[in-house]
Amino acid sequence: MSSAPQGISYLDGIRLNRCLCASFERLISAQDQLNKINVFPVPDGDTGTNLAATADSIGVCIQQLDTRHAGELLIQVADAALDGARGNSGAIIAQFFQGLADSCEDKSRLLPADFVEGFQAGADYARSAIADPKHGTILTLIDEVAIKLTEYHQQNPDRGFISLLQHTLKRARIALAETQQQLEVLRQAGVVDAGAKGFMLLIEGISNFLSRGSLREVPVPRTDPGAVDALTGFESHEGDIDHRYCTECLIHGEHIDHRKLRERLSPLGSSMIIAGTPRKSKIHIHVDEPAAVFEIAGSYGELTGRKADDMHQQAHAVSSGNRRYAVITDSAADLPDTAMEDYDIHVVPVRVQFGNASYLDKVGMTHQQFFQELKTNPELPKTSQPAPGDYRRMYDFLCSHFEHVFCISLTAKLSGTWQAARNAAERARKPEAITLIDSRSASLGQGLIALHAAECIAAGLEQAEITQSIEAIRERTRTFALITDLSYAVRGGRVHPAVHQLARLLGIHPILHAPGNGKVGPGGFIFSGKGRLKRFIRYLSRQLDPDTRYRIGVAHADNKAAAIEVHDELLRLNTNIVDSYITDLGAALGAHVGPDTVGMAAQEDTPMPTDKKNPDN
Incomplete structure (x- = not known):
């Protein structure tokens, strides 16, 4: 791969596209390590995944573009970032790109001065998106990079992008290391902020590509071990999570x-x-x-x-x-x-x-x-x-x-x-x-x-x-459900209206059965009227082999009293039920069977092939 010239004085849409692709690949390659140091704002270990999803959303979009207009490209970047943003850091980066795009939308070529001004706009936009910004996070790093870019360009207005980014990165790396002492949770965990590290990888990706890549070639996805070695060995730490x-x-x-x-x-x-x-x-x-x-x-x-x-x-x-x-x-x-x-x-x-x-x-x-x-x-x-x-x-x-x-x-x-x-x-x-x-x-x-x-x-x-x-x-798990109103299945197209009319005429309620072969269909019926729930319980008991141990689950469609009755009676009638629970029926099935439905699933209590953690079990 040929060396890039040392004095890159502008970035048009094509060059900027390739820089961003290289930058996103660098970030995506480090997502596992970013996950492992994610302890703020909550220790849920997904900052790397969220940033990678955001970067991937942008990358998929711009890889289809061949515009030479840098401003037009940035508008597409900002829109794709907004569509694909995930998590705190992803949303902040999306807002950063929105500010950068708004500042540079009329620029067909970005000069260093345009980039510096646009970066500051991005930093301002990012901070404005946060209700309660904290010091020591991705926002801190974005602000520090914006300040250093401005300072260096004012002192060296004739220098190109490579010098601008390389000198800025020196201060940015210091700012990243300082985040560990700026938030107590980071200090206790012994890590830097994961979002800030992710943003640093983006800037490093652009700088490295301009220094060592080719502006005439689309960057090939690769993993840079040097970018992630510093993160290896960190593990997530549990902490307080105020909201779920x-x-x-x-x-x-x-x-x-x-x-x-x-x-x-x-x-x-x-x-x-x-x-x-x-x-x-x-x-x-x-x-x-x-x-x-x-x-x-x-x-x-x-x-x-x-x-x-x-x-x-x-x-x-x-x-x-x-x-x-x-x-x-x-x-x-x-x-x-x-x-x-x-x-x-x-x-x-x-x-x-x-x-x-x-x-x-x-x-x-x-x-x-x-x-x-x-x-x-x-x-x-x-x-x-x-x-x-x-x-x-x-x-x-x-x-x-x-x-x-x-x-x-x-x-x-x-x-x-x-x-x-x-x-x-x-x-x-x-x-x-x-x-x-x-x-x-x-x-x-x-x-x-x-x-x-x-x-x-x-x-x-x-x-x-x-x-x-x-x-x-x-094959050892079977599910049954008593449907008391077929009108929902008819409206949803699952049951022919004539079947509903016949069931009403005969005074019967169908029982849905999933035998474990992937199909769900009729498994029988019971007569409606008083005592229908007891008849359903007797039907369920007949499905259980008295010589087999079972675990059962009972679910209801906003009819908890019926579920409790089914559950308790089944346990009374069948001493071979060794485990059981009651839960709500979800919308996936509830939308088709309607309110008041009660269901039961029985699974044979099969011993594990081996219990390596508890060999005596």
Whole structure:
């Protein structure tokens, strides 16, 4: 590769594009190490993943562009950054690029003076996006770089980009090291701020490319070991997390008032960032009730890119250094929150759409809110699989902390969720570290299979043993649901209206059955009227072999009293049930079976092939 000239005096769109591509590759290559030093604002170990997702979003966009106009390129960069921004640092970087683009939009070529002025505008924009900026973070580093760029250029107005960036980086590295002493949590952990380190990698990437790359060639993705060696060895530290969900969305509207939006969102949580323009704005905030954020944001325009990551679970996963493997499932799996938390089962939410209003299943609205909306809204909800990007972020985050990830999906014969998970796995950074397994089930059955996978991990089984055990347990897991109102299935197109009319005429309620082969269909019926729940309980008891031990789960669609009755009676009638739980029925199945539905899944209590952690068990 030919050496770049030492006196680069301008960057047009083509040159700037290649500089940015090299810069993003440098950042993406370091995401695992950035995750390991992420302790502020919360120790959830995902700053590297979020910054990489932001950089990847921009990179995918600009690799398709061939404009020679630097300002036009930066406008596209800012827009792509806003669309793809993830996490605190991602949102701040998106706002930085917005300021840089606004300052340089009419410049076909960036001279050093233009770059310095634009960088300062970016720093100002970034700081304005933060409700409560802290010293010792990515903002501190951006400010220090802006100051040093200005000072050096004023003293050396005739020097080109290489000298400008190299001299600035000397001060920036000092500023980065100082962040360790500027925030107590960083000092205690013995690390620098992860977001600041990520921004430093971006600047280093541009500087190194200008010094050693070729402005005539598109940079080849590569990992620079020297850029990440200083991070190796750091591990995440647990700390206090004031709010549970890292919540984000993108507003598309007209005249979005950031000040008023900030005033309405501030009481809900912390770490708030509002980036973007009056027509497209990115919200990032840590809250306990994501639905409240989406409701307020939705009053300003159309929402896209909803996200609500469980930071408690992420922090717990990061601190669980004794586990080599992790489990992911989608929100179609119905399990109690306590089981999800105890076994670190990570969930990618299904999307739920009521007319023009869109929600994240089990996050964007509560169980009770969903079924109340189902009863009163004339528009039947539609459910759709998670976006592949949701899976990919989860894969990349977990693969940076675990050797291998097992993903248990909703049956492929009912939904495109399995395909979305597969597409994301193929595009993940470490596809070889991901095993995708079709649960061949749904709801409670899928939840029990995910729980079994987590128990295999806790027992210390190896990767091949875990896969074999999960695949075997699918055939030993069956799910049943009593549907008392077929009208929801008819409206959703799952059942022909004539079937509904016949059921009403005969006075019967169908029982849905998922036998573990991927299909869900009729499993029988009971007569309606008084005593129907007891008849359903007797039906369920007949499905249980008295010589086999079972674990069962019972779920309800806003009908907890019925679930308790089913659960307690099954335990009384069947002494071979060794474990059980009651939970809420999620929207993925609830949208089709309607309110008051009660379901049960039974899984044979199969001993682990070996329990390496507890050999006496």
